[in-house]
Amino acid sequence: MLDKKRLPIGDSLAMIGGYAKSRIMGQIKSVAFIILYLVFFQVAILRTPLANAWGTAGGIALVVFGLAFFLEGLVLGMMPIGERVGVKLPAKVGIVPICIFGVILGFGSTLAEPAISSLKTAGATITAWDSPLLYMILDKYSGMLVNAVGAGVGLAVALGMCRFYYGWNIKPIIFVVIPLVMAMTVYASFNANLSKIIGLAWDCGAVTTGAVTVPLVLALGIGVSRTANKGSGNDGGFGIIMLASAFPIAAVLGLGLYLNTLIPAATTEEVFFAPENKTVSAQLFNGNEAMIAEHAFTHGSEAGRRALFGNDSAQFDKAVMAIATNDSVCKKYLGNETLQEWLALRASDYERGLLSSVEIASEAPVTEPLSTTLKEETVGGLRAVIPLTLLLILVLTLFLREKIRNKDEVALGLTFTLVGMILLTSGIKLGLGSLGGEVGSQLPKAFASEEKFVEQVVINNFDSTMLYSGISPEGENLTFFNLYEKGEVKPVEFNPAYYDSEKHTYTQIITEKPLFNSKLSVLGLVLVLLFAFGLGYGATLAEPALNALGITVEDLTVGAIKRKQIVQVVSVGVGMGIVLGLARILFDLPLVWLIVISYGLLLILTIFSEDGFASIAWDSGGVTTGPVTVPLVLALGLGIGGALNISDGFGILAMASAWPIITVLLFGIFTRLKQRKTLKTNDNE
Amino acid sequence: MNDNMEMEKASRNRAFSPSRTVWRTQMAKGIYTPHRVSLITCMINNNLAPVVQDFLTQLEVDAYIEQARNVRELVKPLPFGIPGDTVKLRSTPSTIFRFTVPRENVRDTIGAIIALAGLNVPGRGTIFSQDLMEFSNQPPVINLAFLDSKKVENNDVTLLNHLSYMICVLSENGEGDNLAKNALDLGICVPQLTNATGNDIRDQLGLIRVTIPAEKEIVHLIMPEQDSSSIAQLLAEQAKLDRPGRGFIYQTPITVGLIDTYMKIGGQKFAASMEQVIAAIDSLKGNTNWRRRLDAEGSADNRNACVHSDNCEVTIISDEDRIDDLRATCLSVGATGATTTRITRISGQGELGKQSLVRSAVSIPASMADAVVDSLLQISTIDKENVDKIKVLDSPSTYVRAL
Structure with missing residues (x-):
């Protein structure tokens, strides 16, 4: 076998430098498009x-x-x-x-x-x-x-x-x-x-x-x-x-x-969550009935959750309220989802109404x-x-x-x-x-046609005397109040359903407007x-x-x-x-x-x-x-x-x-x- | 004995031939017998490759196949009626077949392949033969009966003499296309490009070798012999081969051959294309001497420092596993610049072993030829099995960087 030659350090570094540069430049070229594209969008x-x-x-x-x-x-x-x-x-x-x-x-x-x-x-x-x-x-x-x-x-x-x-x-x-x-x-x-x-x-x-x-x-x-x-x-x-x-x-x-x-064959949500079908449905969750409830909350709609409680409104309301007040219930029903996420993604208007009085600490997104x-x-x-x-x-x-x-x-x-x-x-x-x-x-x-729920904010010391009225070109009467936030005053439409006259609180629902405001x-x-x-x-x-x-x-x-x-x-x-x-x-x-x-x-x-x-x-x-x-x-x-x-x-x-x-x-x-x-x-x- | 040699040399009236020296040395030693054979190289469009492969299988020769591409210039008029043309390079996949036959069967074999694949039509491929010494387990045998059945009588194809096969080994990625373009611009021939690896410097370094690409691009050119040295000078200059580590060019003589002259693809403006005219005159004259146009003497003298004459090309076909040893042997006797290419073997003689073969070529000064061949023969397996083959071919001139 031949003896290996030794190169001076300077030469070696120059060789490695040129080699590394060509490889890295090549990859910069290959990712440049997708990055510029995403940033531009x-x-x-x-x-x-x-x-x-x-x-x-x-x-x-x-x-x-x-x-x-x-x-x-x-x-x-x-x-x-x-x-x-x-x-x-x-x-x-x-x-x-x-x-x-x-x-x-x-x-x-x-x-x-x-x-x-x-x-x-x-x-x-x-x-x-x-x-x-x-x-x-x-x-x-x-x-x-x-x-x-x-x-x-x-x-x-x-x-x-x-x-x-x-x-x-x-x-x-x-x-x-x-x-x-x-x-x-x-x-x-x-x-x-x-x-x-x-x-x-x-x-x-x-x-x-x-x-x-x-x-x-x-x-x-x-x-x-x-x-x-x-x-x-x-x-x-x-x-x-x-x-x-x-x-x-x-x-x-x-x-x-x-x-x-x-x-089991596919069924409707109501049938699936109905108490009488519990054993059949539980097959899908390894026989674990608790999982059914979690699935209803994390994947289902209000109808499914009502079915889960045998369409008993009182029990349903109680369970929903418990999510906000009791941590273990929250864990049981929502699994890894936070209440904030659940409200944003899953909850119906009725359920949001139920929880409107509860103050929810908004959590900062956890970054790893x-x-x-x-x-x-x-x-x-x-x-x-x-x-x-x-x-x-x-x-x-x-x-x-x-x-x-x-x-x-x-x-x-x-x-x-x-x-x-x-x-x-x-x-x-x-x-x-x-x-x-x-x-x-x-x-x-870009193509959403409806406003999307983002979060809800509870306004304290709300008083109905703050309201004033307005009118649309069609002659529809509307009620507004002024919200002072971040150094700006902006008129907000008033929805009586979110006003709690006893506690003097108003739950403001913040939504996202579609980018091009028309249907699809x-x-x-x-x-x-x-x-x-x-x-x-x-x-x-x-x-x-x-x-x-x-x-x-x-x-x-x-x-x-x-x-x-x-x-x-x-x-x-x-x-x-x-x-x-x-x-x-x-x-x-x-x-x-x-x-x-x-x-x-x-x-x-x-x-x-x-x-x-x-x-x-x-x-x-x-x-x-x-x-x-x-x-x-x-x-x-x-x-x-x-x-x-x-x-x-x-x-x-x-x-x-x-x-x-x-x-x-x-x-x-x-x-x-x-x-x-x-x-x-x-x-x- | 010695007198005989002298007489042979004199009677054939040839210049000094390193391969014959090697032949003489080995004959004198009497261990390995070199066979005097002809190597036929056929570079053909991929679509026609199966025809040639079938023929070779039936001819029962051992043939080695290498993938290549040829490059032509695509000439298109500019759009919107703007005067002028655009010239682009277009690559087409091609296949190179190499096989040895006894010298007396060369013309028949070439004739049969030309007829089968229609190589007389420009654009299909090139075929040529070279006389050389081959060390192998068996001398080449062919199925003579089959060749006779395919023999073409009175064919109107004239094989050309006085051709030269130029091999340009380039180290920089992308240089192959540049050199091919230069060759096309000079109107030499249709260049064939292949890939190879050359580990010379790498083998001598530690792990830092990964920073040096082993890939080499090889451009194969066929040209009239009398123009070859001036063309080589020109190409070497254009490819800046006078700088270190950029590559080298060497040439080997061709006995007879047929060149592909279809260099430009594009709209035809005359009743016959320039390529057809050239091919017709070539075949009328039976040579390419009439094409002489570059003043070889004039351009050659200032670059003489780069030219080595009396060289020889040694080619080794072996199993991939043994290539490191063979290369090390070459290096140990001072032969550098080996380029290795992967090849596939086809044979009409029954089932072959499952092997991955490579073909390595090294261009060396004649003075080194005996030593290199000797040491290669010693570690080769020529005496045992029919895999290793060593070919020695004269190479009148080499263009390397002057040291």
């Missing part, structure tokens, strides 16, 4: 000042560093190991151990990157009476859900390995798997209970392939296909991610089919300290990176008895991946996520959809798994397809998908038809695509929904879903992973036509 269109601007800026800086570390780590450590395992597996063992390894890897990666938590967020507003099956799967059977998804991903990786090993084409697999999943979906749509989990199933497919799994599986596939002696063609390594998105859909729908037999976030994200990062890498290293060294090449580089790469993952997820939580959440929660204002205005809608497109586009640009895929594509095609091109095309697709997913929430379109139409179109486009390009395109669908996109998109979906009282935020992610496939396939067909032209123009000699 927040400040210029929604006209809300940035809350906690410094914290957000710090978070964004973390995101940039995180992305730079993470991507570099993938290229240095994770992908070389994955590829080496892929190269060595077929050389040393037969197809059966390879498949077993695939199943373990797929299953393990699902456990390691718990995307399920983001699905739980999407399903936070689901009610147990309306969609019992969906509620159960997300709550009581969430362990089973994770296992089903894991099994799906495991099978997918195993099948993908077989494909590379035997050199099967991707198209026949697509034409068997996708119609099968579509058929299951259509079948499910005819069952009231099952139709509710379609969104969950397809979103599961979209989110399972995380930022660590994708590059790893890609590298592994490249390795296996390199030894396959297939000759020319450049789809080496692609195709597994597509399977890993499709199989979990089938697995979740299958789980739904099985569980559907065990679960930086150290807690970092600690949590460190645990998450370790979980996502360590087990999978360990599995690979063990397989490589113990099972295959191979050395790891460039050990120091790999170790550095793994450290980078880990550090990057932690910085990235913390940064998203602190900066990008909170910025997105802020805009997302403000956005419903066209301008508001366009604005929301435009915002959704930009959000999807911008977030995807920064998605690390997509960048890893782009690097791989550029590598395999020797630069004939540039990384930038692929990233742009996919990002536009995600933008379009999110617009469609949001449209489904806004107009309450049936998801099943959106899926059937989108995937039908995909199958047709696939027929006209090259094999190599088809597998790249189908894979790019799976990589788009990663750590940057998912939180932002969910914030948007939930913000709007919440404003419109729509049961769940599912379906956006499913669309966001279908449409990039369409755009990439179109891009491929277009490129191929151009190439054909090059060949043909000289063909007529």
Whole structure:
């Protein structure tokens, strides 16, 4: 072995400086769009000042560093190991151990990157009476859900390995798997209970392939296909991610089919909470009857709560009053929600009236300290990176008895991946996520038609002599009083229902006015959809798994397809998908038809695509929904879903992973036509 | 014995050939037998690759496949009737096949591939052969009966002589496209670009090596031999190869070949495109001498410091795992600048082992050739299995930074 040269410190620092600068500049470019976009929307269109601007800026800086570390780590450590395992597996063992390894890897990666938590967020507003099956799967059977998804991903990786090993084409697999999943979906749509989990199933497919799994599986596939002696063609390594998105859909729908037999049918809220149905309903809460009450308060409406107390008004009033006066009752009924939140989100006017006399201390929103976030994200990062890498290293060294090449580089790469993952997820939580959440929660204002309750303030020493009257152009008599606040006098409309003449108090309800004060205005809608497109586009640009895929594509095609091109095309697709997913929430379109139409179109486009390009395109669908996109998109979906009282935020992610496939396939067909032209123009000699 | 050699040298009236020296040394040692073979390189549009792959499988040769892209200029008139054109580069994926055949079968094989893939149509690909020494377990065998059945009699395609194959190894990311553009502007040929890794400096450093990209871009150019040295000078100047660490250019001779002349895509203004005219005259004359236009002597003398003549290219095909050792061996005898590319192997001779192969090329001065080949042979597995292959090829001139 040759002696290593030693460089002077100055030279080394200069080299590291240049290297770090190029990586960080690259990431600044990739996140610049989404950040400027969000800030522009927040400040210029929604006209809300940035809350906690410094914290957000710090978070964004973390995101940039995180992305730079993470991507570099993938290229240095994770992908070389994955590829080496892929190269060595077929050389040393037969197809059966390879498949077993695939199943373990797929299953393990699902456990390691718990995307399920983001699905739980999407399903936070689901009610147990309306969609019992969906509620159960997300709550009581969430362990089973994770296992089903894991099994799906495991099978997918195993099948993908077989494909590379035997050199099967991707198209026949697509034409068997996708119609099968579509058929299951259509079948499910005819069952009231099952139709509710379609969104969950397809979103599961979209989110399972995380930022660590994708590059790893890609590298592994490249390795296996390199030894396959297939000759020319450049789809080496692609195709597994597509399977890993499709199989979990089938697995979740299958789980739904099985569980559907065990679960009470959907009913109305009143029937569900009625005391005589308590035992039936309690099945959904593991037999815990106390949970029923909490569910009624945190998810139901006044009618449901009345039903809970057997429609006995006195008892109902007493219980509501007790929430404000008795802490333990508050805990029992509201769970983790605060009274303030409950009043703002759930309570009816009658219930607010009941509690109007009670003074409620408004609580400052609790922000998590930086150290807690970092600690949590460190645990998450370790979980996502360590087990999978360990599995690979063990397989490589113990099972295959191979050395790891460039050990120091790999170790550095793994450290980078880990550090990057932690910085990235913390940064998203602190900066990008909170910025997105802020805009997302403000956005419903854009098209809301009604004033929204914000909080109530009790005015003491109120006297009816302060009132004066006014008139509207229609001749309607109105009563006002002047409120002096923050150095300004403003007239406020008086509502006798909130005036307590005995205590001389008046409860003022503060509401938020809609931004464009008309019903679901066209301008508001366009604005929301435009915002959704930009959000999807911008977030995807920064998605690390997509960048890893782009690097791989550029590598395999020797630069004939540039990384930038692929990233742009996919990002536009995600933008379009999110617009469609949001449209489904806004107009309450049936998801099943959106899926059937989108995937039908995909199958047709696939027929006209090259094999190599088809597998790249189908894979790019799976990589788009990663750590940057998912939180932002969910914030948007939930913000709007919440404003419109729509049961769940599912379906956006499913669309966001279908449409990039369409755009990439179109891009491929277009490129191929151009190439054909090059060949043909000289063909007529 | 020695007299024989001298006579051979004199009778063929050739310049000094390092590869023949290597052949002589190894023959004298008598351990490894170098085979005198022809290497055929076929660079072809991806859409036509399956045709060639089928042919090679049936021909029962060991062929090595590398992915590449070719670059052409896309000429479009400016929009809204504004006078003038815009010129953009357009890449098309292509595939490079490399395989060795016995020298006597070269013309038939090339002829058959040209007929099969229609390579006489500009825009489809390039094919050429080079004579070299190959160390391998077995000399190349081909299915002669199959070749006879595909033999094209009286084909009207004239293969060109006096061509030169220029390999430009560039270290800076994106330089490949720049050099390709320069080559297209000079009207040389359709450049083929491939990726490779070069670990020279990296191998000698500690962990700080991660800050130096290992990726190299390689531009492959085919051009008339008489223009090659002046073109190399020009390209080297434009790519600023006189600065350290930016790359180098070397050339190897081509025995016979067919060039792709379809360099510009765009509206045709005449009954035949300039490329068609050039191709027609090339084939009428059977060579490219008439194309001579650059004054090689004039431009060459001020840059002579950068030129090394009498070089030789050593190519090693091996399993990826062993490449570190082979490289270290090269370095230990002073051969630097090895570039490694991933290749896939196809073979008509039954099932192959599941291996990941790489092809490494190193351009070295002739004086080093014997030492490098010797040490490579010692650690190679040529005597045991049919994987490792070492090829030695003359390289009349190399353009590197003058030290």
